[in-house]
Amino acid sequence: MGNEPHADDLLELGGRTPRLLRLPDKWRSRLPGWRPSRGAAVFAAAALVVGLAAGYAAGNRPARGGAALPAPSASASAPPPASSFSFAGSPALTQDTGACSAQTAQGLQLGVQVSNQSAQPLTLRTPRAVLPMGGLKEVDWQWSPCGALPNGLGRADQILLPGQSTWMTVTFKVRLRCPAADPVQFSVGYLMRGKSFAVSLPGFPDLTGVPYSGCPRPTAVG
Numbered sequence: 001m002g003n004e005p006h007a008d009d010l011l012e013l014g015g016r017t018p019r020l021l022r023l024p025d026k027w028r029s030r031l032p033g034w035r036p037s038r039g040a041a042v043f044a045a046a047a048l049v050v051g052l053a054a055g056y057a058a059g060n061r062p063a064r065g066g067a068a069l070p071a072p073s074a075s076a077s078a079p080p081p082a083s084s085f086s087f088a089g090s091p092a093l094t095q096d097t098g099a100c101s102a103q104t105a106q107g108l109q110l111g112v113q114v115s116n117q118s119a120q121p122l123t124l125r126t127p128r129a130v131l132p133m134g135g136l137k138e139v140d141w142q143w144s145p146c147g148a149l150p151n152g153l154g155r156a157d158q159i160l161l162p163g164q165s166t167w168m169t170v171t172f173k174v175r176l177r178c179p180a181a182d183p184v185q186f187s188v189g190y191l192m193r194g195k196s197f198a199v200s201l202p203g204f205p206d207l208t209g210v211p212y213s214g215c216p217r218p219t220a221v222g
Helices: 025-030 038-060
Strands: 010-013 019-022 093-103 108-116 122-130 136-142 158-160 165-174 184-192 195-204
Touching: 093 165, 093 184, 093 195, 108 158, 108 184, 108 195, 122 136, 122 165, 122 195, 158 165, 165 184
Parallel strands: none
Antiparallel strands: 010 019, 093 108, 108 165, 122 158, 122 184, 136 165, 184 195
16 A cells, blocks of 8 residues: 555664654655665664763753852851840849838838849939838938938938948838838839849838837737
């Protein structure tokens, strides 16, 4: 039949499983009297394979004169910056066990001893009484123990070196007859390294043990 391939139009390629390659009709029409031999066909197929391999290698080769890009390496992350230490909330200024009280013409004086527990000098500023019950009213204060005569120096800023202690006394007006149930706390501001801080001191949990005229004297427990 006219459409059946001629025996000379089929090429056999090497390999375990023979494959037949048929030449296109347009090639056979242009070369009507030519029929390739088996050796020529095998050579042409081998040349085609070699040419494809060479083209692939050339396309994946680095450009001439350029270096191949190095493989990305994991970069070590920089350590986080050290956090700056602040004395805010730390016991730079603490209240000691020493406490005092005195009744004067002005009213009731309550005092506590404070110490500098830091390694830096502190500049003590104005203290403030915290009165949850409202039975007392603050009228005066000074950096001195109870019973000391008021003077202008007692209200000046106090410089407290590391390890040193001083007395802080606040004078109150008693609004009620007896101040026994009133708790008294203190808030003290201070400077350290040019920065302002404030600390809350426990003061007196209540004034049951503080003598005051016209009120029942505290009874000893034991």
